Amino acid sequence: MLLLAWSVKGIKMNDNSNRLNVALHLGDNALILGHRISEWCGHGPVLEQDIAMTNIALDLIGQAKMYFDYAAEIEGQGHDHDYFAYRRDVLDFKNLLLCEIPNGDFAYTIARQFYFDQWHFLLLTELSNSEDERLKEIAQKSLKEVTYHRRWSSEWVVRLGDGTPESKEKMQRAIDDTWYYSGEAFIPVDYENGILPIGLKDQWMKNVKEVIEEATLKMPTDEWMQEGGKTGNHTEHLGFILAEMQYLPRAYPDATW
Amino acid sequence: MTLLESKAWSVLSEIEDPEIPVISVVDLGIVRTVVEEEGILKVAITPTYSGCPATQVIEDSVVDALKAAHLEPFEVKTVLSPSWSTSMISESGKFKLKEYGIAPPADDSTDKMALMGEERQITCPNCGSKDTKMVSQFGSTPCKAHFKCKDCLEPFDYFKCL
Ligand SMILES: [Zn+2]
Numbered sequence: 001m002l003l004l005a006w007s008v009k010g011i012k013m014n015d016n017s018n019r020l021n022v023a024l025h026l027g028d029n030a031l032i033l034g035h036r037i038s039e040w041c042g043h044g045p046v047l048e049q050d051i052a053m054t055n056i057a058l059d060l061i062g063q064a065k066m067y068f069d070y071a072a073e074i075e076g077q078g079h080d081h082d083y084f085a086y087r088r089d090v091l092d093f094k095n096l097l098l099c100e101i102p103n104g105d106f107a108y109t110i111a112r113q114f115y116f117d118q119w120h121f122l123l124l125t126e127l128s129n130s131e132d133e134r135l136k137e138i139a140q141k142s143l144k145e146v147t148y149h150r151r152w153s154s155e156w157v158v159r160l161g162d163g164t165p166e167s168k169e170k171m172q173r174a175i176d177d178t179w180y181y182s183g184e185a186f187i188p189v190d191y192e193n194g195i196l197p198i199g200l201k202d203q204w205m206k207n208v209k210e211v212i213e214e215a216t217l218k219m220p221t222d223e224w225m226q227e228g229g230k231t232g233n234h235t236e237h238l239g240f241i242l243a244e245m246q247y248l249p250r251a252y253p254d255a256t257w
Numbered sequence: 258m259t260l261l262e263s264k265a266w267s268v269l270s271e272i273e274d275p276e277i278p279v280i281s282v283v284d285l286g287i288v289r290t291v292v293e294e295e296g297i298l299k300v301a302i303t304p305t306y307s308g309c310p311a312t313q314v315i316e317d318s319v320v321d322a323l324k325a326a327h328l329e330p331f332e333v334k335t336v337l338s339p340s341w342s343t344s345m346i347s348e349s350g351k352f353k354l355k356e357y358g359i360a361p362p363a364d365d366s367t368d369k370m371a372l373m374g375e376e377r378q379i380t381c382p383n384c385g386s387k388d389t390k391m392v393s394q395f396g397s398t399p400c401k402a403h404f405k406c407k408d409c410l411e412p413f414d415y416f417k418c419l
Contacts (some may be wrong), residue, residue, distance in 0.1 A: 033306075048392055048393035048403060049399070051403070055308075055399050056395070057308075058308030058309070059308045059399065061308050062306065065307070138337060141338075145306060145307060146397075150397070215265075
């Protein structure tokens with residue numbers, strides 16, 4: 001009897017820890033990419049696009065908050081969303097490497113956003129029917145915003161790709177260089193099992209290819225992909241992001257104004 | 258509706274949106290439900306955009322207003338589902354937006370069509386012309402897109418559909 005009780009409890013805890021990791025993975029994607037795009041604030045190529053990027057950053061950071069609130073509930077340790085954003089270190093973060101790579105020039109930022117949005121859109125579409133009620137609610141809410149993001153980044157791929165020789169060259173280089181970070185999303189890790197949808201890659205390839213062709217650019221074909229972010233193995237860039245993002249709450253814990 | 262509930266609704270309909278101060282949080286559809294349960298007033302509010310910085314301000318104002326009207330005990334909670342959409346903005350809310358110079362959201366399908374790449378027709382809140390052009394689908398706040406009128410040449414905000 002005792003053994004049985006243990007194993008049942010074991011399964012339940014395991015299930016909860018998977019859900020916690022999924023909530024953190026999704027929240028970390030949104031937070032880190034949101035932070036990255038927010039770095040453009042005041043540096044956008046034109047005012048309208050500066051505003052567009054800060055809006056997208058806001059949406060993503062708001063989405064991160066919803067996932068972290070959920071994570072806090074699953075974890076049950078009395079933490080809040082700020083805890084997950086500000087009191088964890090590099091190894092605890094589970095975002096895709098794609099989200100943390102530097103902004104580069106505007107074309108790099110667009111390429112990164114384009115690959116991410118195309119995946120994010122498909123993911124949230126699927127999660128909008130999730131059996132996990134909370135993930136379903138968050139996905140339904142976020143999907144509306146991400147529909148705008150995806151349109152924005154796709155339009156820019158086309159505008160720059162099918163633009164001047166210089167913009168075309170820069171867009172192609174960005175599409176090629178960031179490509180190696182685009183596939184991690186489709187390589188499942190243990191904690192996703194049964195919670196996140198699988199098999200999104202074919203549709204993603206099809207959608208991405210359509211835009212890249214419309215942009216008169218060449219679709220990358222390399223199949224080797226960088227991975228590790230989902231399990232906490234990050235590039236050297238994440239530590240710098242956290243240093244900036246977490247400085248204040250760590251230097252002045254629980255500061256309010 | 259109980260007396261307490263109707264009191265609460267009228268208190269809440271006095272709270273202005275912090276970013277568009279001509280429209281109340283009730284007109285905006287942010288206050289989802291007000292229910293009296295066993296003597297406790299339960300108010301459910303919903304965020305417009307996930308990252309809208311006004312959300313916290315609105316929640317605080319709701320709490321303050323209910324306190325000021327001595328409607329304790331009450332609970333204010335945030336609900337995500339069904340997710341907020343511009344169709345939750347009341348007719349009087351849409352009218353107030355237009356008066357304020359913000360083109361109110363067209364019906365849902367207009368923006369869905371636009372998302373498919375078709376042009377949408379938004380009326381200039383300044384002169385009424387339909388000859389307008391989107392400058393950027395992201396505007397001064399998360400809920401707005403940036404337009405300009407080709408007739409009167411004025412730039413204006415459009416409350417985009419969500
Ligand atoms: Zn006009």
